[in-house]
Amino acid sequence: MAGPGPGKALPMRRRRRRSQWRGLLYIAPAMALVIVFFVMPVLFTGWMSLHNWPLLGSPRWIGFNNYFRMANDARFVSALRFTTYYTVIVTIAIFAVAFPLAIFVEKHRRFVGAYRTIIFLPVVVGLASASLLWVWLANVDSGFIGPALKALGLVEKSPNLLATFDSAFFTIIVMVVWKIAGFTMIILLTGLQAIPSELTEAARIDGAGSWQRFRCLTLPLMRRTIALALIISVTGSILAFDQFYIMTSGGPQNRMISVVYYIFNQSFVSFNLGYRAALSIALLAILVIISVVQLRLLRVGEDRP
């Protein structure tokens, strides 16, 4: 009696196994890319983080000492604090600009294609080039903003925007919003366009005002789009580096050292590749946690809108 059971099940299982292999074959190229360019570097970074690994010279195994060091590293903590501050401010600023823009360019009106193009244009400029451009714009003598303010008679003397924390931070926020808002706008636009106009019509007939329609209809229906835009924006802000490196070289009195900037300094100024690997792993963990929390909060994937 024991014989025929497995004998009968075998072809079924074999067929299933064969189709599993075929599936694996189809995703193999993608898997290969992910393994070579993501999994292996991450594993290697993890391996490096357990060493004292100078750029020149030979690495030495030190276990988890790099992680203990991180816990007492005041400069890392202040980099985290600054990055959080920057992320919160810049994300709010980007959404505050991008949402109205998306609503503005969603409606069919004259020249809407031109508006969309103009607003989107800064996105195609590289962040480093944009930073350099703004370094010039903000230059106190030969730039544009300061001398223009002076020419308009708004200030007595052209201000050096990059010299104090507040004005330099403000300049960078304006630059990033100018550069990124167009991209967020496009994402939000696709979400807006996906809302069937019948729903809006029905709500209007039911007597909902424009604010009510926005709050009770548009926002809930756009939840997944907003989640996508939010995660892209938050992740991008946490990984911010170019603008601080190029525009302020770490800012007046080191107050603009983002986490990535600190990792860069550990790698290429202090040559502590081991410690920078530990910092990178910590940053990766932080990013994963933040993304998971965001997806949870916005309840993406649980139900269909």
Added chain:
Amino acid sequence: MIKRLLAATSIVTLCLASGASAAEKIEMWVRSGIGESFKKVVEAYNASHENQVAMTEVPFSELVQKYATAIAGGQAPDALSLDLIYTPAFAAAGQLEDLTDWAKALPYFNSLSPSHVKLGTYQDRIYGLPLSVETSIFAWNKDLYKKAGLDPEKAPTSWEEIEANAEKIRALGDDIYGFYFSGGGCGGCMIFTFTPLVWGSGADILSADGKTATLDTPEMRKAVDIYRSMVKKDLVPASAASDNGVNFLTFTNGKIGQQSLGAFAIGTLVTENPDINFGVTLIPGVNGGTSSFAGGDNFVITKGTKKVDAVKEFLEYTYSMDGQKVMAKYGSLPTRGDIADKVLEGLDPRMQVGIKAIEVAKTPYTLQFNDLINSANGPWATFTNAAIYGDDVDGAFSNAQSEMQSIIDTGQ
């Protein structure tokens, strides 16, 4: 037939082989901001020699990390003009070619700039030889002095005098300023031009053995006060607060009355900005005395390069009378003491001030120079900006003092 073919191919191979060895192309890196002298000596060498030097200019603030990563990636240039401060660190890491035997065989070895050779030596072997010598000096614009009613031929001897002169010069016009410095967190610029203020009066920022940070001294407080006061009185352009070294040579625009510069700048001014009429003197200390920073570059060869002989030929050329003359003309002080007088003969007499500065000059010796001083985010660079431009001078002192000490301690 076969014999002929063989002969033909062997001739061709021979030609190819000899062709390859006849003209080598040396890849060499040099840091930006050291003036024209090195560029010009490369031009002169390429014009007169079969071997050619291909020079790449790397931003001075990134040279060390670029070179270190290039070594790690197997992409390093054959040779490098390395800030002499870093030679011990790279030699200790085993990345440089040992030049001891060749160097000691040079007939003029004993007259090469001793501080360069000392920093180029690691465990009794020589890895770096002097390429360029530079000292910091104080420069003033004689035309602006004259316009401001000051004696253009009288060099200021104290910082009180410099500040008073700066006020008179500032009164000349909206865009004319009395003083300039790169105050936006440029550690390299400030160690070069600002520490002589305290060195001249006997204080230092590191103890003699380099193991204790001694930043908070009455002399440093006074030096900071002098700069603060000049900034507060609007004698310094607003752009100085965020200048990370890119505009170190602002003096060359002719609208700055006084600035501490390097000997390289004398060469640049004389050759590139001949219309600027300027004088130079030693940088005064805050309580009298004078001092200077002795810097410059060492010539190092990357370990394992196949072009050692060609590189040596180039270095011998820079040490020749012709090479030294070209370098000196563009502001690099002679590296060979035995022919220094002859080299400077007929050149701008202001170069002599640069030579005189060597006698009073200092060079801090620490393996953590990058971390402590040069890094734009290091304690020294942060300190100079915070103490001169910030609101909390005491905080700037205590932060920098403790951070410097902690970097020194973790590096032990």
